[in-house]
Amino acid sequence: MVGAGPSGVYVAEALTREAARSGLDVTVAVLDRLPVPFGLVRYGVAPDHPSIRSIRSTLEQTLDAPGVTFYGDVHIGRDLTVDELRASVDAVVYAYGAASDRRLGIEGEDLPGSVAAPELVTWYTGHPDVHPDDGGVAPGHPWVPGLLASAREVVVIGAGNVALDVVRVLVRGVDELSATDMPDEVLEALTTRGVREVHLLARRGPAYTAFTTKELRELGDLADLDVVVDPADLVLDETSTLVAEQDRVASRNLAVLAQWAGRPSTEATHRVHLHFWTSPLAVLGTDRVTGVQVTRSAVDADGRVRPVGEPWTIPADLVVRAVGYRGLALPGAPYDESTGRIPHAEGRVIRDGAFSPGEYVTGWIKRGPTGVIGTNRSDAVETVVSLLEDVDRGVLVPGGHEAPLGPLLAARGLHPLGMAEWHRIDAAERARGQEHGRLRTTLAHRGELLDAADGPEPGGA
Ligand SMILES: Cc1cc2nc3c(=O)[nH]c(=O)nc-3n(C[C@H](O)[C@H](O)[C@H](O)COP(=O)(O)OP(=O)(O)OC[C@H]3O[C@@H](n4cnc5c(N)ncnc54)[C@H](O)[C@@H]3O)c2cc1C
Ligand SMILES: NC(=O)c1ccc[n+]([C@@H]2O[C@H](COP(=O)([O-])OP(=O)(O)OC[C@H]3O[C@@H](n4cnc5c(N)ncnc54)[C@H](OP(=O)(O)O)[C@@H]3O)[C@@H](O)[C@H]2O)c1
Numbered sequence: 192m193v194g195a196g197p198s199g200v201y202v203a204e205a206l207t208r209e210a211a212r213s214g215l216d217v218t219v220a221v222l223d224r225l226p227v228p229f230g231l232v233r234y235g236v237a238p239d240h241p242s243i244r245s246i247r248s249t250l251e252q253t254l255d256a257p258g259v260t261f262y263g264d265v266h267i268g269r270d271l272t273v274d275e276l277r278a279s280v281d282a283v284v285y286a287y288g289a290a291s292d293r294r295l296g297i298e299g300e301d302l303p304g305s306v307a308a309p310e311l312v313t314w315y316t317g318h319p320d321v322h323p324d325d326g327g328v329a330p331g332h333p334w335v336p337g338l339l340a341s342a343r344e345v346v347v348i349g350a351g352n353v354a355l356d357v358v359r360v361l362v363r364g365v366d367e368l369s370a371t372d373m374p375d376e377v378l379e380a381l382t383t384r385g386v387r388e389v390h391l392l393a394r395r396g397p398a399y400t401a402f403t404t405k406e407l408r409e410l411g412d413l414a415d416l417d418v419v420v421d422p423a424d425l426v427l428d429e430t431s432t433l434v435a436e437q438d439r440v441a442s443r444n445l446a447v448l449a450q451w452a453g454r455p456s457t458e459a460t461h462r463v464h465l466h467f468w469t470s471p472l473a474v475l476g477t478d479r480v481t482g483v484q485v486t487r488s489a490v491d492a493d494g495r496v497r498p499v500g501e502p503w504t505i506p507a508d509l510v511v512r513a514v515g516y517r518g519l520a521l522p523g524a525p526y527d528e529s530t531g532r533i534p535h536a537e538g539r540v541i542r543d544g545a546f547s548p549g550e551y552v553t554g555w556i557k558r559g560p561t562g563v564i565g566t567n568r569s570d571a572v573e574t575v576v577s578l579l580e581d582v583d584r585g586v587l588v589p590g591g592h593e594a595p596l597g598p599l600l601a602a603r604g605l606h607p608l609g610m611a612e613w614h615r616i617d618a619a620e621r622a623r624g625q626e627h628g629r630l631r632t633t634l635a636h637r638g639e640l641l642d643a644a645d646g647p648e649p650g651g652a
Contacts (some may be wrong), residue, residue, distance in 0.1 A: 192219065192221040192222065192284045192286045193222055193276070193283060193284065193285050193286055193287050193521070194221075194222070194230060194285070194286035194287040194288055194554070194556075195222070195223035195225075195229065195230060195254070195261060195263070196223075196229065196230020196286060196287075196554065196555075196567075197229075197230060197231070197232060197246070197250060197554065197564045197567045197568075198230075198286045198554020198555065198557075198570065198571055199284065199286030199287075199553070199554065200221060200228070200250040200253050200254060201253075201553070201567050201568045201570075202284050202286060202551075202571040202574055202575055203219045203221050203253050203259050204253040204256075204571070205568075205575040206575050206578070207219060207256065207258050207259060209575055209576075209579055210579070215582065217258065218258050218259075218260070219258060220260050220262055220280065220596050221254060221259065221260070221261050222267060223264075223265070224264070224265065224266035224267070224269075225264065225319065226263045226264045226319070226608045226637065226640045227263060227613055227616060227640060228250065228251075228254055228263060228613060229247050230288055231288065232244060232246055232247050233247065233316065233633075234316045234317075234318045235312060235316065236316075236564075237360065238315065238316060238368070238371035238372055238373045238633075239359060239360070239363060239371050241371065241372075241630075244372070246564055251610075251613075254610050254613075260609065261610050261613065262596075262608075262609070263607055263608035263609070263613070264605075264606070264607055264608050267287075267521065268522045268524075270603065270605055271599070271600070271603065271605075272522070272523050273524050274523055275594075275599065277549060278592060279592050279594050279595055279599050280596055281587065281589045281590070281592075282549045282550070282551060282578055282587060283549065283550055283551070284551040284552065284553055284574060285533055285550070285551070285552040285556055285557075286552075286556070287521060288554060288556055289517055289518035289519070289531065289555040289556055289559065290309060290519065291309065291516065291517045291518070291519050291531075292307035292308065292309050292310075292512065292514075293515040293517045295348065295471060295512055295514060297473050297474065298473040298474065299473050299474030299475055300474055300512070302474055302479060302480050303333065303478065303479040303480065304333075304338060304342075304476065304480030304507075304508060304509055305474045305480050305510040305512065306338070306509070306510070306512070307511075307512050308349070308354070308357055308511055308514075309516060310332060310333060310335070311335060311511055312353070314335045314377065315335075315377050315381075316633065317373065317633035317634070317635035318635070319635065319636060319637040322635035322636050323636070324638040326376075336379075336380035338508075338509050339361075339383075339384040339386065340383050340384060340385060341385065341508060342384070342385060342386055342508035342509035343385050343386060343387050343388065344386075344388045344390070344505075344507050344508055344509075345361060345386055345388070345389045345390070345509045345510070345511065346389075346390045346391075346392060346471075346482075346483045346505055346507040346510045347361075347389060347390070347391045347392070347510075347511045347513055348392045348471050348483075348511070348513060348514055349392070349393075349514040349515070350392075350393035350394075350399075350401055350402060351400075351513060351514075351515065352401065352402060352406050353513045353516075354391055354511075355402060355406045355407065355409075357511050357513055358389050358391060358410065358463055359413065360381070361384070361386045361389055362386065362389060362413060362416055362463060363413060364414055364415060365378070365381060365382050367414075368381055369629065370630075372620070372624065372630065372631040372633050373632075374632065374633045374634070375627075375632060377635070386461070386509075387460065388461075389461070389462070389463045389464070390464045390466060390483075390505050391463060391464070391465050391466065392466050392469045392470070392471060392483070392485065393467045393468070393469065394468070394470040394471075394488050394496050395467070395468065395488070395490060396424070396427070396428075396431050396467050396468055397424060397425055397427075397444065397445055397448050397465075397467050398427060398431040398432075398434040398441045398444075399441070400441075400444060403440065403563075404440055404444055404447060407444055407447050407448075410463065411447065411450070411451055413461075415459050415460045415461060416460075416462070416463060417454075417456050417457055417461070417462045417463070418451045418454075418462075418463050418465065419451075419456070419465065420451045420452040420465050421452070421466075421467075422452040422453075424466075424468065425448055425452055427445075430490070451465075468487055468488050468489065469485050469487065470485060470486055470487075470488040470498055471483050471484070471485055472486050472498065472502055474510050475504065479508075480507055480508060480509065480510050481506065481507070481508075482504045482506045483505050483510055484502050484503070485504070485505055486498040486499070486500060486501070486502045486503075487499050487500040516555070516560035517531040517560065518531040518555060518556045518560065519531070524550075525541065525542045525547070531559070531560075532556060532557065532558070532559055533556050535552045535557060537573055537574075537576075538551050538552055538557065538570075538574030538577045538578070539577050539581070540552050546586075548581065548586050548587055549587055551577065551578055552574065553574040554571070555567075608641075608644050612644035612645075614648075614649050615643055615644055615645075615646050615647070615648065615649060616640055616643040617649065618643075618646075618647075618648075618649035618650075620633060620634055
């Protein structure tokens with residue numbers, strides 16, 4: 192497995208289970224470019240959602256199981272080529288996710304003060320890529336603490352669950368955030384943030400958002416916050432009415448929004464304005480963001496969103512683009528630029544127009560950056576079924592490798608981190624948290640993770 196996020200781990204789980212049923216002797220290597228496993232469960236899921244983050248312990252059980260080995264800190268495409276990896280194992284399963292962001296394609300998108308959601312998310316979850324060991328700023332990465340300290344008014348573009356995560360982190364009280372596992376330096380920066388007003392832009396109407404109801408409702412339950420919804424936006428046209436009748440999530444979301452539209456405003460410190468049918472035309476500013484030019488939008492007969500009416504400006508010191516993620520190419524692996532995915536049929540990778548024996552794909556890099564963690568489980572099963580069918584049909588013939596993986600990594604001078612190291616990091620994070628009355632504090636810097644990996648055994652003297 193190239194990637195130890197949920198999809199790679201779910202393939203490991205399904206493969207070991209199904210192989211045992213059919214009497215196949217399978218060993219599974221789960222590789223990740225980071226020193227620690229769990230992908231977006233650690234570096235995506237919002238810190239104020241501890242129960243979802245605790246899915247980690249289920250993934251941990253699979254990685255700890257006999258026949259499964261975690262190789263952390265091995266970057267495929269850099270430390271080992273895809274060809275070398277393929278030559279050392281019977282089958283490769285690409286499970287490396289979709290870590291980049293979709294572009295808006297509008298003027299000013301790259302101005303200082305305009306950040307993509309993955310940049311903010313990796314920062315607040317403590318991803319080592321954006322927390323360099325010297326405490327500086329990762330090359331090409333915005334200095335998020337500085338942006339947060341100076342920003343009072345923020346525009347968040349997009350109406351999905353990532354947009355909601357970002358809004359919550361921007362407006363939730365420090366007392367509540369202190370109970371999370373956010374790194375110390377992130378908490379510190381959030382303590383001094385100046386954010387007061389957040390404008391969330393949904394380019395389509397309230398019946399078409401990508402929010403799940405539980406996450407939407409949570410916004411209205413936050414302390415010291417008014418959610419502002421224009422009742423006029425909730426008057427549905429004919430098509431929106433049809434959508435609301437047929438889509439239960441849409442109708443539930445509309446009910447939540449209707450409650451908010453009827454609420455009187457209070458003297459709350461924070462306000463979140465939900466702007467429906469509002470599209471960004473340009474991010475404004477010369478040397479940094481000063482606002483977003485927007486327009487009312489509508490949907491064409493062919494389903495395309497188009498601007499209607501006169502543009503106006505929403506002032507902003509910070510713009511967060513939360514319009515979806517995008518998969519990147521892995522050198523040496525097939526890739527479809529138009530979709531940002533690896534081409535496949537039922538998880539069997541298509542290389543140069545034909546099935547490529549021994550190459551499979553799963554998760555976000557297979558189906559695109561949509562779906563909750565559980566979606567990756569059924570997706571992984573589909574891939575494993577294809578793989579085992581290929582063994583049955585003799586398309587995938589096990590054995591006969593020039594250089595088995597473990598010795599190959601050692602010969603390269605690589606020192607992968609395994610699950611023993613993860614358990615030491617885990618213990619160090621819990622200990623760091625407990626020093627400050629928290630359950631856990633994420634170690635954000637690579638150096639800290641490696642030191643903890645070398646540290647004492649959990650429970651040892
Ligand atoms: C911000 C955010 C919040 C989310 N919150 C929730 C939530 O609350 N609940 C929910 O159900 N779902 C949530 N999701 C969705 C969920 O996280 C995804 O469905 C899931 O993580 C996708 O799994 P994956 O394994 O395909 O990708 P990932 O989780 O991204 O895992 C990919 C792994 O591959 C590794 N990798 C990448 N390149 C290489 C390489 N070249 N060599 C080796 N390893 C590599 C990465 O380091 C990573 O560990 C969220 C998603 C995002 C973006
Ligand atoms: N708590 C949770 O369960 C949780 C938390 C976070 C993420 N996730 C999951 O992770 C996946 C990814 O979430 P996501 O929020 O990144 O993506 P998403 O669900 O695809 O939402 C993206 C949003 O961006 C909008 N958008 C796209 N292009 C745009 C443009 N050019 N201009 C303006 N708006 C644009 C989309 O609007 P249109 O619909 O008009 O295209 C949509 O509202 C989802 O499946 C999500 O459910 C789950």
